[in-house]
Amino acid sequence: MIFSSVFFIFVFLPIVLLVYFLVPRKLKNLVILLFSLVFYAWGEPVYIVLMLFSILYNYVAGIEIDYHRSRGMDGRARFTFWMAVAVNLGILGFFKYYGFLLENLNAILPAEIPFRALSLPIGISFYTFQTLSYVIDVYLDKVEVQRNIISFGTYISMFPQLIAGPIVRYADVEAQLKNRRVTLARFGDGTAWFLRGLGKKVLLANNIGMAYDAIAALPSGQLSVLTAWIGCAAYTFQIYFDFSGYSDMAIGLGKMFGFEFMKNFQYPYTSASITEFWRRWHISLGSWFREYVYIPLGGNRVSTAKHIRNIMVVWMLTGLWHGAAWNFIFWGLYYGVLLLIEKYALKNILDRLPAFVCRIYTMFFVMIGWVFFFSPGMGSALRYLGAMFGIGGGGFLNGTTVYYFRNYFLLFIVLILCSGSYIYKKFLQISFGGKREHKVLVLTAYLLIFLLSAAYLVNATYNPFLYFRF
Amino acid sequence: MATRRENQEKIDRRTMRRRLLARRRAEACRWLAGIFVLLLAAAGILNIVTKDREFSDSENRMLAAFPEFTWESVKSGKYMSEFESYVADQFFLRDQWITLKLYEDILLGKRESNGVYLGKDGYLMEVPDEPDQENLRKNLSSMAAFAERHPEVPVYVSLAPNAFSILKEKLPEGAPVRDQAADIADIRTALGDGIRYIDLTDALREHHEEYIYYKTDHHWTSLGARYAFSRLAEDMELGETETDYTVYTVADDFQGTLASQSGYHKSRDTVQIYEPAGGETDYIVLYAEEGKKTTSIYDSASLEEKDKYTVFFGGNHSRVDINTTGTQDRNLLLFKDSYANCMVQFLLPYFQNIIMVDPRYFYDNVDNIMESQGITDVLFLYNLNTFVCDNSIADVLAEEEST
Numbered sequence: 001m002i003f004s005s006v007f008f009i010f011v012f013l014p015i016v017l018l019v020y021f022l023v024p025r026k027l028k029n030l031v032i033l034l035f036s037l038v039f040y041a042w043g044e045p046v047y048i049v050l051m052l053f054s055i056l057y058n059y060v061a062g063i064e065i066d067y068h069r070s071r072g073m074d075g076r077a078r079f080t081f082w083m084a085v086a087v088n089l090g091i092l093g094f095f096k097y098y099g100f101l102l103e104n105l106n107a108i109l110p111a112e113i114p115f116r117a118l119s120l121p122i123g124i125s126f127y128t129f130q131t132l133s134y135v136i137d138v139y140l141d142k143v144e145v146q147r148n149i150i151s152f153g154t155y156i157s158m159f160p161q162l163i164a165g166p167i168v169r170y171a172d173v174e175a176q177l178k179n180r181r182v183t184l185a186r187f188g189d190g191t192a193w194f195l196r197g198l199g200k201k202v203l204l205a206n207n208i209g210m211a212y213d214a215i216a217a218l219p220s221g222q223l224s225v226l227t228a229w230i231g232c233a234a235y236t237f238q239i240y241f242d243f244s245g246y247s248d249m250a251i252g253l254g255k256m257f258g259f260e261f262m263k264n265f266q267y268p269y270t271s272a273s274i275t276e277f278w279r280r281w282h283i284s285l286g287s288w289f290r291e292y293v294y295i296p297l298g299g300n301r302v303s304t305a306k307h308i309r310n311i312m313v314v315w316m317l318t319g320l321w322h323g324a325a326w327n328f329i330f331w332g333l334y335y336g337v338l339l340l341i342e343k344y345a346l347k348n349i350l351d352r353l354p355a356f357v358c359r360i361y362t363m364f365f366v367m368i369g370w371v372f373f374f375s376p377g378m379g380s381a382l383r384y385l386g387a388m389f390g391i392g393g394g395g396f397l398n399g400t401t402v403y404y405f406r407n408y409f410l411l412f413i414v415l416i417l418c419s420g421s422y423i424y425k426k427f428l429q430i431s432f433g434g435k436r437e438h439k440v441l442v443l444t445a446y447l448l449i450f451l452l453s454a455a456y457l458v459n460a461t462y463n464p465f466l467y468f469r470f
Numbered sequence: 471m472a473t474r475r476e477n478q479e480k481i482d483r484r485t486m487r488r489r490l491l492a493r494r495r496a497e498a499c500r501w502l503a504g505i506f507v508l509l510l511a512a513a514g515i516l517n518i519v520t521k522d523r524e525f526s527d528s529e530n531r532m533l534a535a536f537p538e539f540t541w542e543s544v545k546s547g548k549y550m551s552e553f554e555s556y557v558a559d560q561f562f563l564r565d566q567w568i569t570l571k572l573y574e575d576i577l578l579g580k581r582e583s584n585g586v587y588l589g590k591d592g593y594l595m596e597v598p599d600e601p602d603q604e605n606l607r608k609n610l611s612s613m614a615a616f617a618e619r620h621p622e623v624p625v626y627v628s629l630a631p632n633a634f635s636i637l638k639e640k641l642p643e644g645a646p647v648r649d650q651a652a653d654i655a656d657i658r659t660a661l662g663d664g665i666r667y668i669d670l671t672d673a674l675r676e677h678h679e680e681y682i683y684y685k686t687d688h689h690w691t692s693l694g695a696r697y698a699f700s701r702l703a704e705d706m707e708l709g710e711t712e713t714d715y716t717v718y719t720v721a722d723d724f725q726g727t728l729a730s731q732s733g734y735h736k737s738r739d740t741v742q743i744y745e746p747a748g749g750e751t752d753y754i755v756l757y758a759e760e761g762k763k764t765t766s767i768y769d770s771a772s773l774e775e776k777d778k779y780t781v782f783f784g785g786n787h788s789r790v791d792i793n794t795t796g797t798q799d800r801n802l803l804l805f806k807d808s809y810a811n812c813m814v815q816f817l818l819p820y821f822q823n824i825i826m827v828d829p830r831y832f833y834d835n836v837d838n839i840m841e842s843q844g845i846t847d848v849l850f851l852y853n854l855n856t857f858v859c860d861n862s863i864a865d866v867l868a869e870e871e872s873t
Contacts, residue, residue, distance in 0.1 A: 006561055007554040010517065014510045042550050188499025191506045207578065214646075217600070222646060403581075403644030410579045432494040442498045443505065450509070452574055458558060458567035459584075459733070 001042040003249045029154045039159040047121040055153045058131045062138045066145035081139040092128040100324035123163035134170035151177045160253035166264040166284035180258030190255030197248025199449040202456045205242035224394040227401045228387040237415040269419040272358035274338045312336045331372040516562040533559040572733040581642035583732040592737035593640040594728035598648040601858035609863040610660040616867045617664040625848040628668040632855045633683040636674045673701040685737040687726020699816040708820045714747035724778040758789035782811035788831035792824040803845045810851040829866040
């Protein structure tokens, strides 16, 4: 089930809300847990077993680590801990990387090992990272062990952020699992987040996604330089509005049930450097890697050589996290290299350049990066890049370019405006900042988003969700 | 001293303002929360009281019904996906939501909706399908093999180019379409010399300013079929053909499948039938599968239906036999898609028997028909867009395995 569907908004959500607010406080976590399991099983009933196993296993592991450690048996605690890390990563590895690994082994080895690629359990990359954050923090004594299996299950499977994040660290919601309050204003704030996210996803991402899909499907002879750039720009906007829209919906739903999740995006396309871009893009993933990989490796408080190693390790893993394919690994390493170049060579230069030049520089490399990300393989990524730089034979501009330009010109303007913070700040300023407030304006704006999005959902022939694959 | 007090006042003012903003925002949020919950409740009630529909006229398709609950269907996930389709298909005011979505698209400047180009002068045109290369190759080689098995009978293939290539001028500016001339050239090469290909491109293109394709439907009009017919008659050597027809307009408010698919209901089409002025041929139409006999190829009941193009034969059938009272010595086996349905009215006077076979629904052996019906001519008549995606011709033409 995805949030941007008629079924979720008009059937699932009303039922959960109704039940959740009717039951006494003691049962609220249980309600979330049960509905989350239904939500999870909805798309892939078989993998519910995996989810239940993950919950049970990590619940027991947490208690065991705590038990050994509190009795001073550090060796046993360490063993249980590494065992839990291995099991969690093992499951992720098996479902996500097994096919990729064998494919590459088969290419190297003389003998052919037969294998069947498994379908990826939804959200496994997200919830594995959540369980890891719990196990690690329990081991390091940063959080209390969770003895209530319902609270623990709620944390792992919580439907608002189950399938696409934000990756919530256990430490951040520990208190909320025990005690949280929903006020009408908070619920309304959640609604606003949810509707903003819905609009981003349905009105902006889906619409521009059609342009990308159509252009990506063009035969290479018809792909002119400008069309290729339009296609790349379309994807650039699609992935941002798709993913950040989904995160916003998750945050909004969280608020409706009294949870506060961390912000996942902070206008990434306004960044003046690649370093800044990654502080603003998929923040929960970046901070997870910083906390659990980069800093344990020594971070930047080590020799230059080791620092370079640390950066490259983190970014290779980031790439690999996004998908089991060479182009994702390359995409990760590409950013590792760019970040190192910025840190060791470009930093002083970028500081002196005018802001708009820095932004163009950032977006240029971000867009090139997306080509590696959206292409099905390295070969086609290079072909697409070729088309963008005139090595494709499609000419600079043709009739197709004109068609897509005319069809999507207006949408591109809207997308550019919505990528920065100006419009939203202005909206808040006009609504609440003047002598008189304009409540009607606010309500109209949100209801309009709801109405216009609903029209697309009812007629949903096209509703992909990019981060579903991860 | 004074500056300190000023500073303090400034800080106080800021705090006050922040509190004011927060208060206003919280107030608006409370309203939003209330309205949102009310809307969800209202939508829920409307969805429950809205009666389920079986069929959508404007979309021209069956709507999903409430799924049956079985353990198997839940385990496979089928139950869930059917449930989702059910909720979306039976959503209250579905047609109005679809119209709203279309207006949003047009407002954004899009000239395309659900795989349909919104062309000029109210013309709707299919966004071409990507050919199914593998099946296409199979179909073409099975057609060539079929012609080889029946060397005594001429096998004609004629594929009508679609509106998006013949009426290029009506497409949205620069809209990408397939190069159907290139497709035809490839197909001719693959078919080889054993088959006589009849190219309709010029015959249609010559009349591109006339009403030869429906605006709201993916078919050609009877007029388009008529121009194509003159070309066929010439290549198939049908002799002196009729040039004078009485034209009857049987519907003038037709909204075809492209209107349904796109949700764009602005244009209306006219459906016409053609009768040779020189007198009608008498014939009997036998619908093999249905076991129905009539004396007309027109189905007037269809004019009450949504899809008025089905006035020709009432739509597609696996096999239709037409026996005329004429004395011609030629019998035609016609492999066809729906484009051929309105062509038959022109072919009638020139054959003793016409056997229409639609491979998509036909599972018998065609070599038997060749013999038992004394077939003298074989014609494959399709529109190109359907033909390149067809996956049934090869199966129907397959040689019966000797047992």
